[in-house]
Amino acid sequence: MQVLCNALILEGRELEVSRGTLVLREGRIERIFRGFPPKKGSCIDLKHGLVLPPFVNSHTHVGDSPLREEYLGKTQEEVVGPRGVKFRIEELPRRKVSEAIRETLARMLEAGTLAHCDFREGGVAGVKRLRRLSTPPLRSVILGRPDGSPQEVLKCSDGLGFPSLEAMEKFRGLIPPEGKFLSVHVSETREAEEGSVREFGRGEVQRALELNPSFLVHGTWASEEDYKLLARSRVPIVFCPRSNHLLGCGSPPISRALDLGVRFFLGTDNVMVTEPDMFSELSFAWALVRKENSRAGEEEARRLLAAATVEPASFFRLSWGSLEEGAEATFMVLSDVFWDARRAVATVVNRASRGDFRCLYAKGRRIIRRL
Numbered sequence: 001m002q003v004l005c006n007a008l009i010l011e012g013r014e015l016e017v018s019r020g021t022l023v024l025r026e027g028r029i030e031r032i033f034r035g036f037p038p039k040k041g042s043c044i045d046l047k048h049g050l051v052l053p054p055f056v057n058s059h060t061h062v063g064d065s066p067l068r069e070e071y072l073g074k075t076q077e078e079v080v081g082p083r084g085v086k087f088r089i090e091e092l093p094r095r096k097v098s099e100a101i102r103e104t105l106a107r108m109l110e111a112g113t114l115a116h117c118d119f120r121e122g123g124v125a126g127v128k129r130l131r132r133l134s135t136p137p138l139r140s141v142i143l144g145r146p147d148g149s150p151q152e153v154l155k156c157s158d159g160l161g162f163p164s165l166e167a168m169e170k171f172r173g174l175i176p177p178e179g180k181f182l183s184v185h186v187s188e189t190r191e192a193e194e195g196s197v198r199e200f201g202r203g204e205v206q207r208a209l210e211l212n213p214s215f216l217v218h219g220t221w222a223s224e225e226d227y228k229l230l231a232r233s234r235v236p237i238v239f240c241p242r243s244n245h246l247l248g249c250g251s252p253p254i255s256r257a258l259d260l261g262v263r264f265f266l267g268t269d270n271v272m273v274t275e276p277d278m279f280s281e282l283s284f285a286w287a288l289v290r291k292e293n294s295r296a297g298e299e300e301a302r303r304l305l306a307a308a309t310v311e312p313a314s315f316f317r318l319s320w321g322s323l324e325e326g327a328e329a330t331f332m333v334l335s336d337v338f339w340d341a342r343r344a345v346a347t348v349v350n351r352a353s354r355g356d357f358r359c360l361y362a363k364g365r366r367i368i369r370r371l
C-alpha cells in the first residue's frame, strides 16, 4: 500500500478539484479523502503537487520525426500533400528514422503523455515498426494506412487512418472488426472544403460521416451545419490547432464546438511541424477559445483539459482514465508552483508546461521522475 498525501487532485470525469490524500493498493486507487492520513509519517508528501490523469495525444504522425522544421518556407500541400517533403522519410536510413521516433516517444512520456493515436504510413511494415519502437508504459494506438488490402493492416493495427476522404472512399462499405477504429483527415484546408462543396454539394465532414468513421481529424473549415451534424452524430473530432496554424491552414473552430456540444479531443499532428507536447497544445487552444469568446472561463478550460485527458482515455478504451476510487492508479503529478484550488484547471490549461511535470504513476508505480 502507498499513501500519497498533501495533494491537489483533479477527480472524476469532471476534473473536480479536491485537496487531500490518495491511498493506492495493488495498482489501483483504493481511497481518495480530504485532509491528511491519521499517521502522517507513513505517507509520501506530494508537497501541494497537482495530481491529474495523464495526457492522451489524439493525433500524431511520429513517423516524420527526423524531418523536424522541414516545413519552413513551404505550404501545407508542399509539406504533407501527396508529393510533400514528408515522403523524404523513405529515403533516410531506417536506423536514423527509428532513433528519431524513439526519441519522440520518450519526450512525450517526459511531458506527461501516456498514450497517443498515430496515423501511421507504410502499410503493415510501418505499423509493425512503430509497434516495436513503442514500449510500455506508453500506449500507442496505431491506425495504419492500407497500401493494398485493408484486412492485412487491420490485423496488426488498432484501425485505419486515411490521409484524405478520397483515400477512404475507395473502401466505402468497409466495416472494421469490433474494437478497431476508422478515421480520416477532413476539411483541413479551405481548398479541400470548397472543392468538396463545389464537386459534391456538401462539405467533407458530411461526406465523411456517410462512411461510418469512429472519429475525424481537423474540421478546420467545416461549416456550422456540419458541426451540428457532428454534434448529433456523437462522432468525435480531433483538433490540432498549432499544426493548422504552422501550416497556414487557419484556426479550428473550437469555440463553436464547445457551444454546440461537439465531442472533441486535442492532438499535435506531424512531429516535423510541432513538438508533441500537450501542455503547449492546451495553452494554444485556450488562446483560440478566448479569442473567439472573451467570456470563456473555468468551464471552457475544464472541457479543454478533459479533451486532452479523460475524454480520449475513455474513447480509446485505455485502462486508465478519471481519478476515482477503484480506478487504475495511473496519473501524473505536477510540481506546486501556483495552484489555487479555485483556478487549478484554468491554470493547467493556460500556464503549465513540461517544466512543471514532476512524475508519472502507472498502475501505482512511479515510472518517470524529475526532481
Ligand SMILES: [Zn+2]
Pocket: 059, 060, 061, 119, 185, 217, 269, 270
Ligand atoms: Zn494528421
